[in-house]
Amino acid sequence: MGVVITRRGHSGAHRFAKPYTSRACRPTGMGLKGRDLVSIKDLSKQEIESIISAARRHIPVAEGKRTSTLLDGKLLALAFFEPSTRTRLSFETAMLRLGGRTITIADPAVSSVAKGETLSDTVRMLSGYADAIVVRHPNEGASRLASQVSEKPVINAGDGAGQHPTQTLLDLATMEEHFHTLSGLKVVLMGDLRYGRTVHSLAYALALFGAHLVLTSPPALRIPEHIRSDLAEIGADIREEADLRRAVQDADVLYVTRIQKERFGDLAEYARVSSGYRLDPSILEEVKPSFIVMHPLPRVAEIPSEVDSSSHAAYFRQAFLAVPVRMALLSLILSGQPGPGGG
Amino acid sequence: MRELKITPIKNGTVIDHITSGFALEVLRIIGANNLDKESTVSVALHVRSRRMGWKDIVKVENMELSPQKVNAIALLSPTATISMIQDFKVIEKRPVTLPDHFTGVLKCPNPNCISNQGEPIEPEFDVVHRRPLALRCRYCDRYVDDFLPHLKTR
Ligand SMILES: Nc1ncnc2c1ncn2[C@@H]1O[C@H](COP(=O)(O)OP(=O)(O)OP(=O)(O)O)[C@@H](O)[C@H]1O
Ligand SMILES: [Mg+2]
Ligand SMILES: [Zn+2]
Numbered sequence: 001m002g003v004v005i006t007r008r009g010h011s012g013a014h015r016f017a018k019p020y021t022s023r024a025c026r027p028t029g030m031g032l033k034g035r036d037l038v039s040i041k042d043l044s045k046q047e048i049e050s051i052i053s054a055a056r057r058h059i060p061v062a063e064g065k066r067t068s069t070l071l072d073g074k075l076l077a078l079a080f081f082e083p084s085t086r087t088r089l090s091f092e093t094a095m096l097r098l099g100g101r102t103i104t105i106a107d108p109a110v111s112s113v114a115k116g117e118t119l120s121d122t123v124r125m126l127s128g129y130a131d132a133i134v135v136r137h138p139n140e141g142a143s144r145l146a147s148q149v150s151e152k153p154v155i156n157a158g159d160g161a162g163q164h165p166t167q168t169l170l171d172l173a174t175m176e177e178h179f180h181t182l183s184g185l186k187v188v189l190m191g192d193l194r195y196g197r198t199v200h201s202l203a204y205a206l207a208l209f210g211a212h213l214v215l216t217s218p219p220a221l222r223i224p225e226h227i228r229s230d231l232a233e234i235g236a237d238i239r240e241e242a243d244l245r246r247a248v249q250d251a252d253v254l255y256v257t258r259i260q261k262e263r264f265g266d267l268a269e270y271a272r273v274s275s276g277y278r279l280d281p282s283i284l285e286e287v288k289p290s291f292i293v294m295h296p297l298p299r300v301a302e303i304p305s306e307v308d309s310s311s312h313a314a315y316f317r318q319a320f321l322a323v324p325v326r327m328a329l330l331s332l333i334l335s336g337q338p339g340p341g342g343g
Numbered sequence: 344m345r346e347l348k349i350t351p352i353k354n355g356t357v358i359d360h361i362t363s364g365f366a367l368e369v370l371r372i373i374g375a376n377n378l379d380k381e382s383t384v385s386v387a388l389h390v391r392s393r394r395m396g397w398k399d400i401v402k403v404e405n406m407e408l409s410p411q412k413v414n415a416i417a418l419l420s421p422t423a424t425i426s427m428i429q430d431f432k433v434i435e436k437r438p439v440t441l442p443d444h445f446t447g448v449l450k451c452p453n454p455n456c457i458s459n460q461g462e463p464i465e466p467e468f469d470v471v472h473r474r475p476l477a478l479r480c481r482y483c484d485r486y487v488d489d490f491l492p493h494l495k496t497r
Pocket of ligand 3: 141451452453456457458480481482483484485
C-alpha cells in the first residue's frame with residue numbers, strides 16, 4: 001500500500017476538496033486570492049462575473065497599449081504534460097504582460113515524467129518553486145489531484161476529457177463583451193457534445209447565467225445523460241434540435257466545437273460523422289444582425305474560411321480574449337487585485 | 344421462527360439479509376480465504392426470509408469487519424444487517440448504512456482517470472443519488488452505478 005496523501009490544510013482559502021459540495025459550504029465574498037480553479041463549478045456566479053469584469057480592465061495591457069507590473073516578482077509554473085501550444089502560450093503571455101515570470105514543463109517526453117515520476121511528486125516539487133501552477137494533463141482528475149498535493153494555487157488548463165474552466169471563462173467573456181449580458185441569451189451548442197470537454201462546462205456556466213441552450217449534434221455525439229441531469233438540477237433551459245438551420249433561428253450565439261478524431265475507434269465512422277458537420281455559410285443569411293459564431297480553435301473543417309470575414313465571426317476575438325481573461329484570473333489568484341490600477 | 348440452519352458461533356460476525364446471490368461477493372469482500380486458521384466461515388445461500396423473500400447469510404468466527412468492508416457490503420447489498428456475536432449472544436445488531444463518501448472501496452471505472460495511474464492516492468467517490476444508488480468519482484466526475492466489477496477486492 002502506497003503513501004496516502006492527506007489533504008493539505010490551508011489557512012484562509014477553501015481548497016475545493018469536494019467537487020460538488022464546495023460551493024455550498026464555502027464562505028462567500030473572500031475573493032479568489034490563493035484559490036484553486038479546477039472546475040468551473042468551483043466558482044460562484046458572482047466570482048465568474050468578477051473575473052469577466054476584471055478581464056475588461058486587462059485588455060489595454062493585453063494589447064500592448066499599456067504596461068503593467070502587477071505580478072512583478074511572481075513566478076508561475078506551466079506544467080504541461082501534453083502538448084497544447086495555444087493554451088500554454090496564452091498563460092505565458094498573460095503572466096509576462098503582468099510583469100511576472102514563468103517556468104515550464106513543455107515536453108513531458110524529456111522531463112522527469114518520462115522517468116516515471118508521479119504527478120503528485122512533480123507537482124509537490126513545483127509547488128516549492130513557483131507561486132501558482134497551471135496544469136494540463138492527459139488524465140481526467142489530474143488537476144484535482146494536483147490541487148490536493150500543491151501548497152500553491154492550481155489552475156486547471158485541461159485534464160483529459162475532463163474540465164477546462166479557463167476556456168469556459170473566456171467563452172463567457174466573449175459573449176458578455178458582445179451582448180453586455182449573458183442572461184437570456186439563446187446559445188446553440190453544436191458538434192461533439194458527448195466528449196467535448198469545453199462544451200460541458202460551458203453549458204453549465206451558461207445555464208447558471210440563465211441562458212437558453214439549444215443542442216445540435218450527430219446522434220452518436222449527443223450530450224451524456226449525467227451532464228443533462230446536472231444541468232437540469234440547476235434549472236437549465238435546454239432543448240435538442242437536429243436541424244442546424246432551425247436551431248439558429250433567432251439565436252444569439254452558435255458555438256461550434258471540433259469533432260475529435262481520436263474519440264473514434266473507427267476512422268470511417270469519424271469521416272461519416274465529421275463530413276456532415278460543417279457550418280453552411282448560407283445559414284448566416286437568416287440570422288439576427290448581432291448573431292455570433294464562436295469556436296474554441298483550432299478548427300479543422302467545421303467552419304469554412306469564408307465565414308472568417310463575416311461580421312458574425314467571433315472566434316478570433318475569442319482567441320484574443322484568452323489573454324486578458326487569464327491575466328484577470330492570475331491577478332486575482334496571485335495578488336487578490338482585479339487588474340492594473342487606475343481602471 | 345428461530346431457526347439456525349448452521350452451527351452457532353461463540354464469537355464473531357453474522358452478516359444477514361444479504362441480497363440473494365451476493366454471499367460469494369461478500370466472502371470476497373471480507374477476505375474469507377485468508378482468515379485466522381481457527382475461524383469457521385459458514386454460508387447459507389437462498390434462505391427463505393419473511394422480509395425479503397430470499398436472502399443469503401454469512402457467518403464468520405473471530406472476525407470484526409473494518410468500516411471499509413462494511414461500506415463495500417453496503418454498496419452491493421443495502422439490506423444487509425451485521426450482528427456481533429459474543430459468547431453465543433447477539434451483543435450488537437445494525438443495518439449497514441451508506442456513507443456519503445467512499446474511499447478506497449471502488450476503483451474508478453474510467454481507465455483514463457488519474458486515480459488509475461499509479462498515483463499515491465485512494466479512489467474517492469461521493470454518493471450523488473441513493474435510490475437507485477449512484478456514485479461519482481471525486482477526481483474525474485465519472486458516474487458509477489454498477490459496483491460489482493469495480494470493487495477493489497476483486
Ligand atoms: N450464536 C450465534 N451463532 C451464529 N449466528 C447467530 C448466533 N446468534 C444469532 N445469530 C444470527 O445473527 C443474526 C441476528 O440475530 P437475531 O437473534 O437478532 O436474529 P433475528 O431474530 O432473526 O433478527 P432479524 O432477522 O430481524 O435480524 C441472525 O441471522 C441469527 O441467525
Ligand atoms: Mg432473522
Ligand atoms: Zn475517476
